Amino acid sequence: MSRPPRPQFLARDSYRIRRLMDAARFLPVFGFVLILLPLMRHSPEAETPPTASEGVYLFLVWFGLVFVAFLMSLGLRRALDAPKEHVTPSED
């Protein structure tokens, strides 16, 4: 069963929402990589790990993710409401 043909090019608004969806899919991957960074900051000389600074870093990343997710959710709400023909919230 082939999908019904979709328009090839979208108006500016729809285009923006599409790219926002892409970004939303990408955000957790990006966040995961940032969270893994402390693994690569390893100083063999120190006896105890730099817990305080890594903690501050992780909480900053965490808050950053929350903030970006907040901004994105504002735009994505419109995609949830949008009529289906206009923006289909699925694969491009």
Next chain:
Amino acid sequence: MSFNMLVLTCLAYVILLFVVASAAERAASEGRAGWLRSPVIYTLSLSVYCTAWTFYGAVGFAARSGLEFMTIYLGPTLVFVGWWVLLRKLVRIGRENRVTSIADMISARYGKSNLLGVIVTLLCIAAGAPYIALQLQSIAQSFTVFVSDPEGASLAGNPTLIAFWVAIGLAFFTIVFGTRTLDANEQHPGVVTAIAVEAVVKLAALLAVGVFVVWFVAAGPSDILTRIDAQALPEWEIQPGRWTGLILLSAIAIICLPRMFQVTVVENTDDQHLATASWAFPLYLFLISLFVLPIAVIGMELMPAGSNPDMFVLTLPLYLGQDGLALLSFLGGFSAATSMVIVASLALATMVSNHIVVPLWLKVRAARNLDSGDMRLLVLSVRRLSISLVLGLGYLYYVITGGSGALAAIGLIAFVGVAQMLPALLGALFWRGASRTGAALGLVIGMGLWFYTLFLPSFGPGVFLSAQVMEGGLFGQSWLRPYSLFGLTTLDPLLHALFWSLLLNVLVFCLGSFLSFPSPMERVQGALFVNIYDRTGPARSWTRPVAEAEDLLPIAQRILGVSEGQNFFRAQAAVQGKQGFLPDITAEFLEALELKLSGSVGAATAHAMLAQSVGTAVVSVEDLMAVASETAQIMEYSAQLEAKSEELSRTARKLRDANEMLQKLSVQKDAFLSQISHELRTPMTSIRAFSEIMMDSDAMSPEERTHFAQIIHDESIRLTRLLDDLLDLSVLEHGQVQLNIGPVQLRELLDKAIRSSESVQASRKFRILRSRDPEGIEIVTDAGRLTQVFINILSNARKYCIADDPQMQIKVRERKGMVEVDFIDNGAGIPRDKQALIFEKFSRLTDSMQAGGAGLGLAICREIMHNLGGDIAYVPGQGGAAFRVSFPRVLTPRDASRKAARSQAEAAE
């Protein structure tokens, strides 16, 4: 604080929650639930993820492993900020299919299979037990820690007994809370609101302790950071394997934990709420985690050595003389534990009743030919019993393990257990090829490995697995050691169990799906789930309704309640434009009813119940596939239209061709007539002229008279020949010729033909090259007719071959019962553009008088050959004119007539 006082405080808190829940439920039933169904309440209800494990255990976790405690909250954060990928689809599918639990979701996707429902339910109960034990343990610990007069109350010194009474109390509380009524769609606005209140309490408590520690005990954030580094232990080093593994594990758990599925999917009413939760829930987790490390560090610094770090949140304020703060903290921990237990046991009880007890009940009743009775009371009783059972199992786990393990370790065991559902769940959402067989096998294998490598060992050696098995492996096989299966010794037990169970789970799931063939219902449901966004309406699964509305109404009433059931039927009747309570039993109505029922008892049970009542409504594969979606129908219709229009245009094309053919034939006929007239007129004219001369002139010498008479005679002969030819042609064309079939040697025919043709332009010397051997074959055919064809070809060559030294080569060949005779001369041949014409009537390449024929020769030859079951063709590119005569070696009369009929049909076209 005295023990009794503490118990009273707890009771008061519980009563407050109960009042909140009742008010919310009343508001919801009166339709004033607007604010109840707000994104804030939804987000707060998600905080049921943060249990007593978080409240107490996170600090202990931090004290033991440093930053690693964050992994448990970072995983869920990633899942929620990435809600667009997975949660959105999960929630949408859950809501549109009125899914009641994660077991219902998986069972519904894989063809409403109750087998899968049972497997998932058992898995969830097994994984739920340690988790509930964790809550009991932490409440019991907090009681023992808090009570200042252990001597005054004998109970306070005995954590096991406290845990027992807490379990009883929580069971009672949950039963009263969650199973007062059987909701039509398995949503509990009252419970959700109470959970939201508890979320606020536990967050406030933890923040209060945190603020106190940072700003009143320490001298602010920078001081805390210095103290953290001062207290840091070498064990706090982040371990890459555990760091990554635990983030993944907690990300999986937030999707698969039955209680999280309950609040995220089942209780969701609007996609928009998820949009808010996508950032608000991570923010909640952020705030919960913010002060965990500071509390741990200050606790390690100030508290006497040997204090349990799992209780720092409570003991630290007590130690510093802040009784009020400690009480708030105690209530926070109590909130965290109760909210988890309530939601988890509700979710598990729903699964037990929908997937195990009710199907069994129906089967027993059906076997005894009994009416299914009042399901509502049954379902409610089963749920109440299941809640008790689940809490009882949790208590049992607590007693058997001795309540000794660190909180975090117990929680992680449960996480690995529920993670086994991930492959089946992801397959349900994204892979149409995922099949029931694969999902069931994967779940069983994963569950078995989890049991062997993590769950059973967690009781400690000697309880289920002997120390000997733990050390030496099962049956003394060292590669079967629970903590290092197949010799994997470098991973810690948790990662080891996660790795093996998920790996083999996924492997078996995929293999099972590759190799099995899904049932029609499974394929329909698979398409429905995976393509949830492409769909406009619900799928059709009922196509041949045979039950009466009167039979269905009692069923609906039993499950939905009398008034609710009747209202539903009346509303459906109204939709169909009918008065009264009995709508027509249409496929749409049955689907709506099934969806409504599945909101109460789960998809598999609802389907089974309706199938039982509807009786013989067997739906065939073709039915299901044809109605799988509206889209499919429309596409089928348009494909039919397309086929039809194609057929029409094909017919039109045929008609056009036929018309052209007719026109061509008409032109040919005209040309034929004018040719004949012309051919007849020429000799007639000369005959008339000479006969007139003979009539008119009296004085005419006898020689002259003889000469004129001779001319008249010749012309008459020519006319006769022409008419003979035409007659011959006509007879041949209509297949009416009488064939004189007999055996003859091909060589004789050729000899005769060559002799006969020598009379044409007898003066020319013609060299004829023959190969005697192949000519020796015996053939059975009409010798006279075949000779006529040979003579014609040979005469033509004599007439038209313009070579100075003319020669003719005759080749004979036999192939597959056909004899081919080639006549090749060394003349100029026939130009390409004329080759198609030579077999037509009256076609002559040169002037008619010069050739001395009417141009019917080759046309007659072709007709003869068709009558003899063969053909004559011009073969280009042989160095001269080349004709190939082919005919069957043995001609049977049937053969001949069929060939003739064919040639006639060709002529008609």
